[in-house]
Amino acid sequence: MVDALHREHTLPDLFVAYLLTRNIRYEEDLVDQLFNSSERKG
Numbered sequence: 001m002v003d004a005l006h007r008e009h010t011l012p013d014l015f016v017a018y019l020l021t022r023n024i025r026y027e028e029d030l031v032d033q034l035f036n037s038s039e040r041k042g
Helices: 002-007 010-041
Strands: none
Touching: 002 010
16 A cells, blocks of 8 residues: 555545545534434433
8 A cells, every 4th residue: 555655646645535535424423423312312
């Protein structure tokens, strides 16, 4: 993977974009879980 990141110039950009997109989805899911669980308690 490290060799591919050094050889290909577009691959690192795509990889970082993928990681950011995945992290945003995880954060959105966590926020949804927090709000849904607090709504059920209230």
